[in-house]
Amino acid sequence: MAARFTDRVPDELARRLRYLPEATPEEQQLFLADAKRFVAGLDRKVLRTAGPITRTKWQLAADGRLSELLAVLAHDREHPATIKVQGLRTARLSLPGLDSSVLPDDIATLNRKDIPVRSRITELDWADGKLRVRGYAYVANVPFEKGGLRMAALRRRGSKRVVPLRIRSFVEPAATAESKQSMHNFDGSGFELSVNPRQLRRRGGWQSSKWDLGMIIAGPGNLYAGRLAKGNLGSAVDGLVRRLDDGVRLVATFPKNRLQLTVDVVPAEVTGHSVDNGILTLVVRARPDSEPKTLRIEQPVKDAPPAFSMEFPLERRSGGQGWIQYEARVPLDKLPTAQDALGATADLHTMIRFADGKERRATVAETMTARAYPHGTDEEIAVDTDAVGVFRLRAQARRPVVDRVEWNAAGELTVEGSYSGPGDRMRLLLRHTGRHEDRALDMSFADGRFTACFTPDAVSTYEGEVPLRAGRWHFNFRAVEEWDHVRDIPVTLRQDLVETLPKRWQGGRRTYTVGRSSFDRFFLESGSVLGPDETGGYRQRKLREKFHTQQRELPIKEAVLYASFGGKQFSDSPRAVYEELVRRGVEVEHIWTVSDEQAVVPEGVTTVEWASKEWYEALATSRYLVFNHGIRDWFQRREGQVVVQTWHGTPLKKIGADLLGTPKANLAYIASLNDRFSQYSFLVSPNAFTTPIMKNAFRATCEILESGYPRNDMFHSADKEERAALVRARLGIPEGKKIVLYAPTWRDDQRYGGRRFKLDNQVDLGAAQRVLGDDHVFLYRKHPKVLDSIPGAGQGFVHDVTSYPDIAELYLIADVLITDYSSVFFDFAHSGKPMLFFTYDLEHYRDELRGLYFDLGERAPGPLIKTSDELIAAIRDIDEVSRTYQERYEQFARDFCEPSDGHAAERVVDRMLELSAGHVLPAPSAEAQPVR
DSSP, rough: OOOOOHHHSHHHHHHHHHHHSSSSSHHHHHHHHHHHHHTTTSHHHHHHHHOOHHHHHHHHHHHHHHHHHHHHHHHHHHSTTTEEEESSSSSSEEEEOOOOOSSHHHHOOOOOTTEEEEEEEEEEETTTEEEEEEEEETTTOOOOOSSEEEEEEEETTTSSSEEEEEEEEEEHHHHTTTOOSSSSOOOOOOOEEEGGGGGGGGGGOOOOOOEEEEEEETTTTTOOOOOOOOOGGGGGOOOOOEEEEETTTEEEOOOOGGGEHHHHHHHHOEEEEEEEEEEEEEEEEOOOOOOOEEEEEEETTTTTTEEEEEEEEEEEEEEEESSSEEEEEEEESSSSSSSSSSOOOEEEEEEEEEEESSSEEEOOOOTOOOOEEEEETTEEEEEEEEOOBBBEEEEEEEEEEEEHHHHHHHOOEEEEOOOOGGGGGGEEEEEEEOOOOOEEEEEEEEEEEEEEOOOOSSSEEEOOOOOOOOOOEEEEEHHHHHHHSOOOOOOOOOOOGGGGGOEEOOSSSSEEEEEEETTTTEEEEEOOSSSTTOOOOHHHHHHHIIIIIHHHOOOEEEEEEESSSGTSSOHHHHHHHHHOOOOOOOOOEEEEEEEETTTOOOOTTTTETTSSHHHHHHHHHHEEESSSOOOOOOOOTTOEEEEEEEOOOOOOSSGGGGGGTTOOHHHHHHHHHHHHTTTTTEEEEEEEHHHHHHHHHHTTTTEEEEOOOOGGGGGTOOOOOOOHHHHHHHOOOTOOOEEEOOOOOTTTEEEEEEEEOOOOOOHHHHHHHHHHHHTTEEEEEETBBBBOOOOTTTTEEEEEEETTTTTHHHHOOOEEEEEEETTHHHHGGGGGGOOEOOOOTTHHIHHHHOOOOOOHHOOOOOOOSSSSHHHHHHHTTTTHHHHHHHHHHHHHHHHHHSOOOHHHHHHHHHHHHHHGGGOOOOOOOOOOEOOO
């Protein structure tokens, strides 16, 4: 394999380039010298393997052109991997602040690999006897806003034969939204074309052949060709098959994710099956000029010999001049069983071997029907097909099969089907494919049939009803005794009904779609609540630069815009500030930011969806903004606005600029902190320990109000006992049960990618239930960044309370808190109740992942525990633990819980109103001091 440029760049040199704008002039010159030596030692062909922006950066660095390099770096931060393309005869790179004409041709000239055809098929179906293909296609980085010249054609493999196809263009906003860039508009790239199968005949007859469907698009200096790529196809996500004639199929598949059509003149195919006395009889028909000899059934293993392989003779039964019928008799007890009684499947491939030595995967005749035969107590042998008509034989747990999927006029979805297994010990769950979380559905079961009815636009939560979270949810059965998803049984659709999907229903603000994947595996997809003019990086940039700017010209209105954790909750200090304003009767409109409509707010509060037009309007026109998280660096506070940053924790692990000198330091973010925090009217600090950290770590030049966190006022509220009783009732916790709350943080090295982290559960919850289950319940609160479901949740002992809107209310009911390096223990210390620290990876976390501001072992108000067994023992002996750590706990409260008098929200609101008096606000001071 040829060397790639990205594999040759030293990590430290790449990091220095990434943060070159933040380097000192001396550091920048040293980098240029090092970069020049590095590039000089490279083969130019290796540098050419890099993308256009990457190779341009390194060429500019090697040439010592610092100002232009900094301009390119600034552009790449705003528009990653996105360029402009210019040129009539030759396509060349164009970037703001760069004179590309002086770049070497091998750097600035763009080839087809630099600007490939991007395509996505969005629909693939049959209409009027033709294959209909809809989607979008454009040349990367070349705008396609209002259409352009395109040609489509089918090319036969191994031949020069080409079949041109007519294209109809239309506007497809999804092309721009899904492009994952914010510079170019591709709305005009939508297309529709049809393939008439008769065009694929040769000399009036059918011949087996393969055809590639491609598109040619006119672009700068050239014509650009590309094959059409698979997308989110709904009813055809895995391909299609259609009968063109007796024994002739047209198959649409996606090898290497690109559409391919195959005319398959079938030599032999499976027409039927039956089971009698433990013998599976498979009926095969063959053409007279084909002589099938055996069926080989095998269980394939990737990169290894088959786990099972056995051949069965095909015996001729009937036939004359036409098709000839054969049979193979397969004893079921010879076949592999499912690896596990619940959930696992043994997928078996069936090959037909012919007399001439050739063989092929068995396919099915149009007349073959799917069926599952009982096999043992909990298993079955399924005989069916897939989306492209391949014969399937599977040993598996008995599967539920849906034969009715209906929406009613009110948006209620009914899912009904048959199940031959133990339905009385099964739960029906929706499982989110992206977040790996579960949602249980009410299900009735009788006489081998199950029924579930629910309304996705009104799903019950702890505080009300919300729409089903956006994304794809698969249906699964799970045995009631199972603690996790490992042995889930997928719910499938009866195969003769697959073409009835998709079925859609328009909810209040989003579309719900029942679709399918893997042919008969069906799902429910909850669409985005944002509209087409709000979705994707390009539309969001337009909203910021144009719409938001226009709204800033409107008068400021007496309103408060709140946001808690990006709109995910009605909670935390913003909620406490809201409640204080309501208590005082301040005449303002209350506007709460919600994300994906998942937060439930009190009556009288207006909601705006995060990043919607309404949100941008409220951000520009509200008198007060109260957030507990950062605002993006494009935000500019208006004169007359009061922007309150309540933040959300006392820092234990190092943050912001205090990470300088470590690999975790984001120098670009740190360099932006001064500007970001200058947009706040004031920043709320919970205690004297945090104030100087905020000032340094955030480079905060705004006023710091050391008021305590408003969210902790509830520890002093007069109604906290009544509030706690209400919370216990919402969670369904029995009287007399002690409550353990476990709230760990995330692990930087345990992630799915980006800011999506894995659950790193080290608590033996089964052992905990055996020891503590009689008189305790275990509340498990994941960090919002952590995905995955909680083992054992819903079984009575473990409760997943991640979606409970406000953790502060969980503090009220908890008898003991377990945490690690999360800042929750600073808040919980206001309660005076015991804490345990499950720090099984302390050294790794402290020394390799995150530095800590103080020695946790010396100051923690509870023991640091390494193993799950020790943790369970400490919970059982919590009274002794409390006595042992009483003095340290009291000192910890003095150090980190002052002020703590129940009046933090009052102090914050006092300062808000004071600053807004007269609607004239002081300019931020570079030397602003904490206000106590």
